[in-house]
Amino acid sequence: MSPPEPGGAPPKRATPVRSGPGRTVRALVALLALAGMVAFAVVLARLTLGESPASVPLTHDNLTPGRSIRAYLHQPGFVETVKQLGGNVALGVPFGLLLPLLSRRARGAVRVALLTAATMLIVELVQGALITGRAFDIDDALLNTAGALLGYFLLGRRLGRAVHPRTRGRWWRRSEARSV
Numbered sequence: 448m449s450p451p452e453p454g455g456a457p458p459k460r461a462t463p464v465r466s467g468p469g470r471t472v473r474a475l476v477a478l479l480a481l482a483g484m485v486a487f488a489v490v491l492a493r494l495t496l497g498e499s500p501a502s503v504p505l506t507h508d509n510l511t512p513g514r515s516i517r518a519y520l521h522q523p524g525f526v527e528t529v530k531q532l533g534g535n536v537a538l539g540v541p542f543g544l545l546l547p548l549l550s551r552r553a554r555g556a557v558r559v560a561l562l563t564a565a566t567m568l569i570v571e572l573v574q575g576a577l578i579t580g581r582a583f584d585i586d587d588a589l590l591n592t593a594g595a596l597l598g599y600f601l602l603g604r605r606l607g608r609a610v611h612p613r614t615r616g617r618w619w620r621r622s623e624a625r626s627v
Contacts, residue, residue: 567591
């Protein structure tokens with residue numbers, strides 16, 4: 448820490464310098480990300496919240512993680528397995544891409560995973576409770592969350608950092624600066 452300035456006033460802190468796009472560009476990107484999330488929500492609702500009366504005898508709730516995944520992996524239809532498992536992973540990818548763009552606070556992997564898991568659990572609860580021919584499946588929420596993390600680590604993290612750059616140093620650098 449630097450010595451106090453003359454007159455006993457505490458030292459002035461340097462104003463953080465922001466590197467990256469300007470406020471207007473960040474606002475436009477956030478607006479586009481919000482539009483993307485709305486479009487994604489519409490697609491998600493159409494894919495997951497439609498009634499399927501013909502499937503009523505085939506549906507069952509799954510509260511055991513991994514049970515549906517194992518069932519799909521052991522069935523003979525490879526294409527159906529890829530559609531079910533890959534589709535659920537792909538359904539989560541937009542969360543990993545768009546959440547870091549929407550908000551600086553939604554930038555970390557843990558936050559993306561928690562927000563995606565919470566959203567997908569709500570979707571699964573609505574499916575299981577209100578939609579004919581649909582059931583709650585915990586594996587769907589897990590696969591969606593895995594897809595969000597995949598999208599986050601492939602591109603979302605970089606996009607989030609480009610749009611919302613850091614303004615403060617890392618926590619370990621700040622503690623070093625205090626001890627000097």
